[in-house]
Amino acid sequence: MKSLEELxxxxxxxxxxxxxxxxxxxxxVVVGMATCGISAGARxxxxxxxxxxxxxxxxxxxxxxxxxxxxxxxxEPVVEVFETGKEKVTYVKMTAEKAKRIVDExxxxxxxxxxxxxxxxxx
Numbered sequence: 001m002k003s004l005e006e007l008x009x010x011x012x013x014x015x016x017x018x019x020x021x022x023x024x025x026x027x028x029v030v031v032g033m034a035t036c037g038i039s040a041g042a043r044x045x046x047x048x049x050x051x052x053x054x055x056x057x058x059x060x061x062x063x064x065x066x067x068x069x070x071x072x073x074x075x076e077p078v079v080e081v082f083e084t085g086k087e088k089v090t091y092v093k094m095t096a097e098k099a100k101r102i103v104d105e106x107x108x109x110x111x112x113x114x115x116x117x118x119x120x121x122x123x
Contacts, residue, residue: 026061026062026083026084027058027061027062027063027081027082027083027084027107028062028063028064028065028081028082028083029049029053029062029063029064029065029079029080029081029107030065030066030067030079030080030081030082031045031046031049031064031065031066031067031077031078031079031094032066032067032068032069032070032076032077032078032079032080033046033066033067033068034068034069034070036069036073036076037069037070037076037077037078039076040076040077041076041077041094041095042066042076042077042078042094044095044096045077045079045094045095045096045098045099046064046066047096048096048097048099048100049064049079049099049102049103050064052099052100052103052104053103053107056103056104056107056108058103058107058108062107070090072090072092072118075092075093075118076092076093077092077093077094077095078090078091078092078094079091079094079099079102081102081106081107089106089112089117090117090118091113091116091117091118092116092117092118092120093116094116098113098116101113101116102116
């Protein structure tokens with residue numbers, strides 16, 4: 001069994017990651033985590049978004065959360081990015097590597113990664 005000090009250290013380490021999944025910030029990243037999404041690899045995608053947002057120091061302005069079925073199972077894993085005052089962007093067939101690029105280019109840089117969106121004809 002862990003000591004109280006070890007448990008407190010684990011709690012403090014994870015507190016930032018858990019808080020990313022709560023709140024109403026200017027940007028919300030929503031990962032579809034229904035059974036179809038999970039079986040297609042949504043869990044590593046969710047974890048990558050949480051980690052990248054945290055590492056980039058964006059926890060105060062970006063919320064990373066999960067939802068159930070988004071309704072386009074053939075494109076799983078699916079991620080939707082909601083920004084205040086802008087149209088929703090739907091990213092499809094996501095991977096952890098794609099998540100890193102989206103955080104860098106879209107979330108931090110403000111430029112949608114069009115080749116990963118549902119409107120892309122190369123899918």
